[in-house]
Amino acid sequence: MDGYSQKSDSNQPDLNDICDSLIELAFEAGKIIMGALPDTDSTGSKKNSADLVTEYDRAVEEMISRSLKEKYPGFHFHGEETYDPACPLTDAPTFIVDPIDGTVNFVHAFPYACVSLGFAIDRRPCVGVVFNPFSNILYSAIRGKGAFLNREIPLPIKKSKIEPLNGLQDSLIGVEWGSERTGKNWETKVRTFEKLAQNKEDGGAMVRSMRSMGSAALNLCAVAAGTLDLYWEGGCWAWDVCAGWVILEEAGGIIVGGNPGEWEAQVDGRKYLAVRAGSQVSQRSLVEEFWSVMQGQLEY
Ligand code: IPD
Ligand code: CA
DSSP: OOSBOSSSSSOOBOHHHHHHHHHHHHHHHHHHHHTOOOOTTTEEESSSTTSEEEHHHHHHHHHHHHHHHHHOTTSEEEEGGGOOTTSOOOSSOEEEEEEEEOHHHHHHTOSOOEEEEEEEETTEEEEEEEEETTTTEEEEEETTSOEEETTTEESSTTGGGSOOOOOGGGOEEEOOOOSOOSSHHHHHHHHHHHHHHSOGGGTOOOOSEEEOOSOHHHHHHHHHHTSSSEEEEESOOHHHHHHHHHHHHHTTOEEEESSTTOOSOOTTSSEEEEEOSSOHHHHHHHHHHHHHHOOSOOOO
């Protein structure tokens, strides 16, 4: 078993088998995460005090990469904790892994963190598995085969009960502060947040509200489920979005770039705008409305 389909002569990676393996690993990772007690000895910071890493992030990634390398020796591995800037993502079939997405939440025991396991070919996300062990919720998708909650419930959930996409003023939006708290990107984010929330009479878009929950992967899954209408992100990485990307697209959502005019988003592009399922016209018009409210451009 090398991860390639035995059934066809096209020699394509067997996405069903890969998805099953990733789900198994997600549950294993969940056990480590739930058995962990992050404390000051096991927690350190990366670039600043808001950018955390724990020994559990490393332990989970080690377990996942060991298992994937053993089972699929021909595929590449791209994980947050072992990322080397000298080895960027390539077009090769690659596992793209965040062992704990939402590390700040994990450290604070705020129950919104997950393991995010993606697989991409030609940098196109093809399989996604996101598991939040605090709530025992699993999201998974294979390109062309739909997206599911806990392997059974098709996404988006409660489709008939969700309002049509109606523009920013009727939207609940996911945003993130990120760990960079100064400079141009910071200004762009904060000014845009203000414009999104502000009263129409004062020139704002007056969105219903904004949520900043601390996990890019779970935010994408919330858009896939239809419980968030939109999610705007700047500064995160391929491992934060790869798995959620397939789940979102298979649930009828779209993902574009985080700056005006970027209709083609790249998985390692570091700025994204995700919109939930709806008519193509309403999705595109919501994207354009969001871009028009932005106060500056994200530069990553
Ligand atoms: C972070 C989360 C957060 C996003 C940051 C990421 P981490 O990932 O996904 O929502 O805004 O950009 O770095 O550090 O918890 O794996
Ligand atoms: Ca992480």
